[in-house]
Amino acid sequence: MTDRAALELSLNQLLEPARFKDYGPNGLQVEGRAEVGHLVCGVTASLALIDAAIAAKADAILVHHGLFWRGQDGRVTGWMKQRLARLIQRDINLFAYHLPLDAHPTLGNNAQLGARLGWVADARFGEQDLGFSAAVEPTALDALAARLRVVLDREVVVVPGDGRPLRRVAWCSGGAQGYFEAAIAAGADVFITGEISEPQAHYARETGVAFIAAGHHATERYGVQGVGERVARDLGLSWQFIDVDNPA
Structure with missing residues (x-):
C-alpha cells in the first residue's frame, strides 16, 4: 500500500515527462482515492479497460493513451462522460504517460x-x-x-x-x-x-x-507492463496488466 502522491512521484521520476513536448498532459489525469494498493495497467483508457479495472478492484490505472489530447473538444459528453463517470464514481486514479512511455531507454x-x-x-x-x-x-x-x-x-x-x-x-x-x-x-x-x-x-x-x-x-502493450512492474515493486503494490484487444 502507498499513497497517490508517492505513486505519482515515482512515475514522474522514472519517466521524466517534463523532458517531452507532447500531445496531451502526462501524469495524473483523474484524481481518485488517496491510498493505492492495486495498480491496473493497460494501453488505452477505454471504457472496457476502466470496467475491467473496476472488476479487478483497482485503486489506480496506468495507461499509455489517456483521456485528454491537444485540440480535443472539451465538453464532457458521450464517451468522455461515460469514462469519467466510471472513474469518479469508483474514486479511481488515472495516470497517463504518452511520449515518455515510448522513450524510456529500458522500460518504454x-x-x-x-x-x-x-x-x-x-x-x-x-x-x-x-x-x-x-x-x-x-x-x-x-x-x-x-x-x-x-x-x-x-x-x-x-x-x-x-x-x-x-x-x-x-x-x-x-x-x-x-x-x-x-x-x-x-x-x-x-x-x-x-x-x-x-x-x-x-x-x-x-x-x-x-x-x-x-x-x-x-x-505498445509492453511499456506499461515494464513501468507498472517497476513502480509496483518499488512501492509494495500489487499490479496486473489487462489487455483490451484492438485490431488497429
Whole structure:
C-alpha cells in the first residue's frame, strides 16, 4: 500500500515527462482515492479497460493513451462522460504517460519491443529521439515478418524494399509512420512501426528500405507492463496488466 502522491512521484521520476513536448498532459489525469494498493495497467483508457479495472478492484490505472489530447473538444459528453463517470464514481486514479512511455531507454514501449525481438538499441533518431535503431545479424525480410507475427500474435503489413539483407533495423512503436524518412536517413534497412499511411509504400519502393506495420496497439502493450512492474515493486503494490484487444 502507498499513497497517490508517492505513486505519482515515482512515475514522474522514472519517466521524466517534463523532458517531452507532447500531445496531451502526462501524469495524473483523474484524481481518485488517496491510498493505492492495486495498480491496473493497460494501453488505452477505454471504457472496457476502466470496467475491467473496476472488476479487478483497482485503486489506480496506468495507461499509455489517456483521456485528454491537444485540440480535443472539451465538453464532457458521450464517451468522455461515460469514462469519467466510471472513474469518479469508483474514486479511481488515472495516470497517463504518452511520449515518455515510448522513450524510456529500458522500460518504454520501444525498449521493451526491442527486447522481445532480441534487439538492444545502439542509436536513436527522429523527433525527440523517439526512434530506436540497432545493428543485427543479416536476416531476410520474410523471416523478420514471420518473427513479428509470432511475437506480437497478429498479422503484419509488409512493403518490401529492394531485397537487401537486413543489417540495421529501426523501430518506433504506435503511429510513427512519419518517422520513416528519418529512419532511412539513419541508415535503416527496414523500419517497423504500428501503422502505415499511403506515402510510406512509395518511399519503401523508391528507396529500397522495407516497411513493416505491426499494429499500433500490438507494439505498445509492453511499456506499461515494464513501468507498472517497476513502480509496483518499488512501492509494495500489487499490479496486473489487462489487455483490451484492438485490431488497429
